[in-house]
Amino acid sequence: MNFSSHASKESDASSQQFRRFHRLRSSPQLRDLMRENTVTMNDLIYPIFVEEEIDRFVPIEAMPGIFRIPERRLAREVKALAKEGIKALMLFGVSHHKDHTGSDSWAANGLLSRMVRCAKNAAPEMVIIADCCFCGYTSHGHCGVLHCDLIDNDLTLQNLTSQTIAAANAGADIVAPSAMMDGQVTAIRRGLDEAGFTNLPIMAYSSKFASGFYGPFRAAADCEPKGDRNTYQVDPLNGREALNESFADEQEGADILMVKPGLCYLDVLARLRDQSNTPIAAYQVSGEYAMIKFAAKAGAIDEHRLIRETLGAFKRAGADLILTYFARDIARNGFA
Numbered sequence: 534m535n536f537s538s539h540a541s542k543e544s545d546a547s548s549q550q551f552r553r554f555h556r557l558r559s560s561p562q563l564r565d566l567m568r569e570n571t572v573t574m575n576d577l578i579y580p581i582f583v584e585e586e587i588d589r590f591v592p593i594e595a596m597p598g599i600f601r602i603p604e605r606r607l608a609r610e611v612k613a614l615a616k617e618g619i620k621a622l623m624l625f626g627v628s629h630h631k632d633h634t635g636s637d638s639w640a641a642n643g644l645l646s647r648m649v650r651c652a653k654n655a656a657p658e659m660v661i662i663a664d665c666c667f668c669g670y671t672s673h674g675h676c677g678v679l680h681c682d683l684i685d686n687d688l689t690l691q692n693l694t695s696q697t698i699a700a701a702n703a704g705a706d707i708v709a710p711s712a713m714m715d716g717q718v719t720a721i722r723r724g725l726d727e728a729g730f731t732n733l734p735i736m737a738y739s740s741k742f743a744s745g746f747y748g749p750f751r752a753a754a755d756c757e758p759k760g761d762r763n764t765y766q767v768d769p770l771n772g773r774e775a776l777n778e779s780f781a782d783e784q785e786g787a788d789i790l791m792v793k794p795g796l797c798y799l800d801v802l803a804r805l806r807d808q809s810n811t812p813i814a815a816y817q818v819s820g821e822y823a824m825i826k827f828a829a830k831a832g833a834i835d836e837h838r839l840i841r842e843t844l845g846a847f848k849r850a851g852a853d854l855i856l857t858y859f860a861r862d863i864a865r866n867g868f869a
């Protein structure tokens with residue numbers, strides 16, 4: 534057997550023995566054509582922080598590029614965001630009127646109501662989502678009423694219902710309960726329906742973990758709790774329990790489910806996608822944003838590539854919507 538015939542036989546055979554994936558990757562146009570997932574502004578929700586009684590934008594040190602927006606400047610800022618292409622906002626209030634229960638959050642003219650009304654009036658076509666929780670409004674920083682240092686779940690449900698009705702009255706397009714109280718979707722749905730808001734969707738923070746990735750947010754929203762949230766948020770090491778949280782919210786009537794944080798919990802997201810046809814949102818939280826920002830500042834990674842890769846991963850795992858502090862960056866610089 535001579536060498537050349539041996540070689541040609543070998544290459545005939547090999548083209549049948551393995552698949553040539555390179556064939557569909559050979560040009561940018563082919564790669565565009567073959568891409569299974571993409572992210573557009575239609576998928577993105579931009580979380581913003583609104584602080585009362587201040588005059589200047591306050592930079593959040595642990596989240597480069599993110600600021601607390603003075604309430605007085607909110608209308609102008611929302612108009613600018615709409616102009617840049619942001620289509621949905623999640624609003625977080627930074628309160629100067631905290632008390633034991635977080636009562637300002639459901640006052641008819643409290644910060645939450647005012648900022649929702651202001652944002653909605655500034656850009657009526659913008660989807661305004663009210664984060665409904667208490668940690669930004671309570672003196673102790675917990676997501677509900679404390680009783681002997683423990684969360685009083687059922688009392689908190691009543692307050693949460695009042696809060697979502699206040700947000701609805703102010704013009705919110707979606708309410709997003711993030712307190713992780715048991716039964717919160719049932720309570721809120723009933724309250725909204727009785728108040729005439731039968732058509733208002735609930736986006737439930739449903740698989741929400743007790744995560745170290747919320748660190749920068751707690752500085753941003755001034756809601757570092759005394760102690761921790763381990764008695765009401767899901768243990769990061771528990772996947773099945775997190776799925777049960779989402780299934781419970783789905784059964785209670787949640788219109789959108791959420792997995793939060795995003796990157797470390799793609800397994801939960803993918804399993805939830807397999808087992809539910811309800812829309813799912815993934816939240817790329819403050820610590821995930823900070824990791825990318827600071828690694829890029831250190832020259833260790835390419836920020837734009839990581840934005841694309843991480844948000845793309847959420848879509849690939851099954852997210853319909855993504856909450857991300859990078860939304861404004863994508864509006865300005867594109868995704869691809």
Ligand code: PBG
Nearest residue numbers: 666668711746747750818819820
């Ligand atoms: C409030 C809430 C938190 C986040 C969103 N809503 C903080 C927490 O639960 O401790 C975190 C968002 C982020 O880190 O970007 N319950």
